[in-house]
Amino acid sequence: MSHGHRATETARLxxxxxxxxxxxxxxxxxxxxxxxLGVASAVGAVTIADTQQAxxxxxxxxxxxxxxxxxxxxxxxxxxxxxxxxxxAALDPVAAVGELSRWNDRATVAQPAAEDGLLxxxxxxxxxxLDATGTTVVAGAPAAALDDPAATGxxxxxxxLAARLGFTDPAAGTATVVVDGVPFTVVGxxxxxxxxxxxxxxVLLSRPSAVAGLRTTGSNVRVMAKVRPGSAxxxxxxxxxxxxxxxxxxxxxxTPPDGEILLGNVGGDLRRVGAALGGFIGLVGMITVANxxxxxxxxxxxxxxxxxxxxWSRRRIGLLVLTESGLAGAxxxxxxxxxxxxxxxxxxxxxxxxxxxxxxxxLLVVGGAVLASLAxxxxxxxxxxxxxxxxxxxx
Amino acid sequence: MxxxxxxxxxxxxxxxxxxxxxxxxxxxxxxAGTFVAVVGPSGAGKTTLASIVGALQRPSEGSYRYDGDELxxxxxxxxxxxxxxxxxxVFQGSHLIDERTTLANVELGITTPGVGxxxxxxxxAEALSWVGLGDDVARxxxxxxxxxxxxxxxxxxxxxxxxxVVIADExxxxxxQPTGQAILALLARATERGATVVVVTHDERAAAMADQVVTLxxxxxx
Ligand SMILES: Nc1ncnc2c1ncn2[C@@H]1O[C@H](COP(=O)(O)OP(=O)(O)OP(=O)(O)O)[C@@H](O)[C@H]1O
Ligand SMILES: [Mg+2]
Numbered sequence: 001m002s003h004g005h006r007a008t009e010t011a012r013l014x015x016x017x018x019x020x021x022x023x024x025x026x027x028x029x030x031x032x033x034x035x036x037l038g039v040a041s042a043v044g045a046v047t048i049a050d051t052q053q054a055x056x057x058x059x060x061x062x063x064x065x066x067x068x069x070x071x072x073x074x075x076x077x078x079x080x081x082x083x084x085x086x087x088x089a090a091l092d093p094v095a096a097v098g099e100l101s102r103w104n105d106r107a108t109v110a111q112p113a114a115e116d117g118l119l120x121x122x123x124x125x126x127x128x129x130l131d132a133t134g135t136t137v138v139a140g141a142p143a144a145a146l147d148d149p150a151a152t153g154x155x156x157x158x159x160x161l162a163a164r165l166g167f168t169d170p171a172a173g174t175a176t177v178v179v180d181g182v183p184f185t186v187v188g189x190x191x192x193x194x195x196x197x198x199x200x201x202x203v204l205l206s207r208p209s210a211v212a213g214l215r216t217t218g219s220n221v222r223v224m225a226k227v228r229p230g231s232a233x234x235x236x237x238x239x240x241x242x243x244x245x246x247x248x249x250x251x252x253x254x255t256p257p258d259g260e261i262l263l264g265n266v267g268g269d270l271r272r273v274g275a276a277l278g279g280f281i282g283l284v285g286m287i288t289v290a291n292x293x294x295x296x297x298x299x300x301x302x303x304x305x306x307x308x309x310x311x312w313s314r315r316r317i318g319l320l321v322l323t324e325s326g327l328a329g330a331x332x333x334x335x336x337x338x339x340x341x342x343x344x345x346x347x348x349x350x351x352x353x354x355x356x357x358x359x360x361x362x363l364l365v366v367g368g369a370v371l372a373s374l375a376x377x378x379x380x381x382x383x384x385x386x387x388x389x390x391x392x393x394x395x
Numbered sequence: 396m397x398x399x400x401x402x403x404x405x406x407x408x409x410x411x412x413x414x415x416x417x418x419x420x421x422x423x424x425x426x427a428g429t430f431v432a433v434v435g436p437s438g439a440g441k442t443t444l445a446s447i448v449g450a451l452q453r454p455s456e457g458s459y460r461y462d463g464d465e466l467x468x469x470x471x472x473x474x475x476x477x478x479x480x481x482x483x484x485v486f487q488g489s490h491l492i493d494e495r496t497t498l499a500n501v502e503l504g505i506t507t508p509g510v511g512x513x514x515x516x517x518x519x520a521e522a523l524s525w526v527g528l529g530d531d532v533a534r535x536x537x538x539x540x541x542x543x544x545x546x547x548x549x550x551x552x553x554x555x556x557x558x559x560v561v562i563a564d565e566x567x568x569x570x571x572q573p574t575g576q577a578i579l580a581l582l583a584r585a586t587e588r589g590a591t592v593v594v595v596t597h598d599e600r601a602a603a604m605a606d607q608v609v610t611l612x613x614x615x616x617x
Contacts, residue, residue, distance in 0.1 A: 005509030012512070023494035306490045309451055310552075311479025311506045313472060389451040389478070392486055393442060393564055 013316075017323035021331070031292035032332035034285025035372055039336025039365045040343065042278020047344035049270030051356045067132070068225040068236045072249040075217040079207045084243040085128065085223070091238065093231035098128020100135070100196075102220035103210055109203055110178050111165055120161050121202040122179060124210045124218055132224040133196040140171030140188020145206070152212040155184035158200040159191050179203055182213045222254070278365070282372050285332070289325055289376030297321060297384045304384050305391025318385030325377025326370055333369030337362045397463065398424035399559070399591055400448060405457035407443055417443050420457055421616040423609060425593065427559070430586050432602045433595045435611035441595040442564055444611065448593055449482055449562040450474045462559075479506035483553030483590075485563035485582075489545035493538030497523065497548050500537050504552035522551040526581055543574040550581055554590070561585055564595045579604060 021028045072080075080099055088097045101124045110117025127143040130136070137143050138159055145151060155177055162170045167186065169175070175186040184205070192199035210218070223243055227235045236255045244251045297304065307317055341357065348355045406420035418440045425431050425448075433441045446452045447459070450466060453474075459466040466477065483504065491500045501519035510518075523533050526547040532540065537548065546566060553561050563582060567575030579601050582592050594601055602608050610617045 002509065008509045008511050012515075015512070019495060019499065302488070302490050303492055306484075306486075307503065308475065309449070309478065309484050310504055311475050311477075311482070313475050313479075389475075390446060392484070392490055393446055393451060395488070 013319060013323055014327070017320055017327050020320075020324050021328055027292070027296065028328060028331070031289055031296075032285070032328045032335075032373070034288035035282055035329060035332035035369050036285070036336040036339070038278045038280075038282030038285045038372075039333050039369050040278075040339035041281055042275055042368075043337050043340025043361060043365055044343040044347075045274025045277055045340075046271050046361060047341060047355065047357045048347055049274055050358060051344065051348055051353050052270060066227045066229045066232045068227055068232050068239060068255045069253075070223050070236065070239055070243060070251045071254045072221040072223075072244075073252050074248070074250045076221060076249055077211050077217065079221075080223050080243050080249075084245070087242045088225060088235070088239050089128065091235060093228035094235060095226040095228070096128055096131030097223065097225035097239075098126045098130070098132055099207065099222065100125040100129035100133050100199075100224050101218045101222050103205070103214070103218040104180070104216055105219070107180050107203065108178075109161070109165065111167070112176050112178055112183065114165075117178065118161070118164060120158075121198060122210075122214070123199065123202045123204045124207050124221075125204060126207065129224055130190070132226040133192060133199070134194045134226075135190055135192040135196060135199050138171075138189045138191050140173065140186075142188075145187065146204075148206070149208050151206065152209045153184055154187045154206065154209055155179070156188045156190045156204040157186055158198075158202045158204070159189045160200040161202060162186075162189050164201075177203065179205075180214065180216075182215075184209065184213065223251075282368065286372040286376040289328065289373050290379055293321060293325055293377050293380035294383065297380045297387070300384075301387055301391045302395050304387040305389055305393075305395070308387055308389035309392045314385040317387065318381040321381040321384040322374065322377050325373045325381070328377075329370040329373025330366060332373065333362075333366030336369065337365055340365075399427040399462055400425035401458075401460040402448070403458045403460075405447060405454045405459060407440075407447065407452075408455045417614055418447070418454070419615045423448075423616070425560075425591060425607070427591050428586055428589055429591055429606040430583055430604060431591075431593045431607045431609060432605035433593065433609045433611065434597070434602055439611040440614040441611055443614075444609075445562050445564050445593060445595045448560075449484060450478050481559045483556065483558035483561045485546075485549050485553045485561065485566045487565040487568050489542075489549040491537040491540075491545055491548055493536065495537055496533065497528065497535055497537050497540065498533040500548055501533075501552045501555050504555040506556060519551070519555055522555040523548070525554065526551045542570055543577070546570060546574070546578050547581070550578065550585075554585060554588075557588070558590060560591045560593065562593045565597065566594065567596065567598050567601070576600065 085097055088094055102121055103124045104122045106119045107122040108117045109120045126146045130143045157167065157170050157177065167175055170186045170189050173185065173187050176183050177186050190199060190204055225235055225239060232255050236253045240251055240253060304317055345355055402421065402423040404420040404422065407418040408414060408416045433444060435441055447454050454467065498516060498519050501522055502515045505515050505518065520530065520533055528544065528547055532544060540548065561582065567578050570578060575598060579598065582594060583604050586592055
């Protein structure tokens with residue numbers, strides 16, 4: 001067959017197959033329903049996963065800055081050794097290191113004259129701990145004052161707590177706060193606008209103040225380091241040895257899993273779930289195509305027999321059915337992609353998110369849909385090809 | 396002049412489900428351009444003979460020479476090519492694809508590769524007008540046509556590629572008298588265009604029109 005002939009015949013085959021599909025739209029839609037839904041679920045789920053990933057990245061931005069946290073499981077009055085902390089601070093990927101312990105999560109905090117106070121956390125920290133957690137002194141005595149071993153009996157209030165307790169000028173150094181019955185002079189206010197937001201609602205004491213004033217020992221004594229992303233694990237190992245060489249504190253590494261990897265896992269998992277779901281439904285869709293086409297080949301025995309009687313080759317008749325299945329798959333891929341994107345767009349609208357979609361996704365799923373449909377059409381095509389030309393005469 | 400179709404000792408015996416002889420060995424010559432009627436009672440083997448002449452099924456014995464070439468022993472693909480190049484069929488049911496237009500149905504009869512769409516449509520419209528159907532019918536859905544129109548379309552589909560032989564199996568059985576008559580007249584007219592026509596029929600008028608009448612009884616030519 002010449003080149004021109006082949007092009008003409010291909011065009012004719014495509015038009016013929018398209019007519020078979022388009023003129024029986026209900027039948028065609030039923031045939032592609034499975035693949036269509038599979039593509040829609042895959043595209044929808046993957047797109048939502050990608051969009052959600054962008055959202056997670058946004059929300060966990062601080063997490064990704066990298067925090068190493070070691071917690072002392074044995075109570076200590078002395079705190080963490082200064083030389084060990086200094087050695088950690090000297091490490092290249094470490095931006096800041098120090099203590100920020102949650103001494104008591106439910107202390108009674110009040111103004112001296114008040115009948116009853118509020119329940120608020122008591123934190124114990126030093127300048128390094130404040131820096132490591134991104135906590136800043138808003139007003140009053142600077143963070144450096146926390147490191148003064150001689151200064152006892154002083155406290156900083158989280159700015160939210162100060163407002164709740166009704167302090168008018170907490171930074172003036174004239175007010176007093178009573179924590180679990182013990183009075184402290186209020187010397188300033190602190191704030192954390194990041195992932196340690198609870199600091200803004202807590203009382204902050206220096207370690208000397210806490211040890212001298214409070215009768216309890218700290219329940220959650222931690223040393224924190226702010227590190228370059230990706231270096232948390234290495235720094236944590238070094239810190240364990242440097243801060244507690246004798247293992248007296250029985251330090252435990254409570255560093256959260258590396259943000260980047262964790263987030264990647266979440267997004268990747270969602271994507272894989274979406275793809276697997278789509279693939280599974282697509283498989284069911286392939287069987288639907290096979291079933292529907294088989295039935296259709298049976299119903300069209302007369303038509304196919306007639307084509308055969310008129311001299312159409314078996315190959316040509318099989319190719320017709322295969323082309324029908326391929327075209328149907330393409331239609332399913334396009335419609336399914338549109339449906340999936342529409343669903344994802346709706347989801348994003350409801351959540352006020354900006355839609356994020358992999359550019360290669362539609363191409364990929366349309367290709368997948370065509371392949372699945374072709375696979376489903378293989379057996380029916382073979383059956384169609386073997387329709388006897390006598391079928392036209394004897395029916 | 397040698398016959399276009401030359402059957403010698405052609406017979407058919409099927410093995411399944413029980414060995415049955417459907418057609419006893421027979422001889423038949425059909426001259427080019429003639430109108431042949433195959434008649435006989437129901438079950439006599441008329442359709443079987445027509446399907447062998449039409450290369451739709453292979454005989455179990457004998458020799459079939461077409462225009463001097465031996466057909467028996469050829470493969471399925473070769474027989475399909477032979478049908479595509481030489482033969483046209485009209486069946487008892489018109490076997491149109493109801494969802495498609497009349498014109499598209501006629502186009503299906505064009506089996507020559509490489510004929511572009513405009514030419515296919517023009518040739519098909521010509522064939523339709525030859526059987527007396529105009530442009531309005533050509534554009535209509537085949538499912539909406541009357542029984543008589545459907546048969547005309549089937550004849551147009553058989554003739555559109557200008558086959559050497561047209562084989563029709565009871566083309567008038569489902570039609571009323573006048574319509575059947577018109578269909579037979581159309582087939583007879585095809586011989587004027589040089590086609591050879593083999594019609595299986597119960598219709599006595601067809602036999603009266605024929606150049607040659609082949610009578611079958613119980614699988615035997617009488
Ligand atoms: N493949 C086959 N297997 C078994 N029997 C067959 C087969 N083909 C045809 N027959 C039988 O052979 C006989 C002749 O069949 P055929 O269809 O040729 O008859 P016919 O003359 O066309 O009859 P009618 O006028 O009713 O159409 C019938 O009894 C039929 O049942
Ligand atoms: Mg018959």
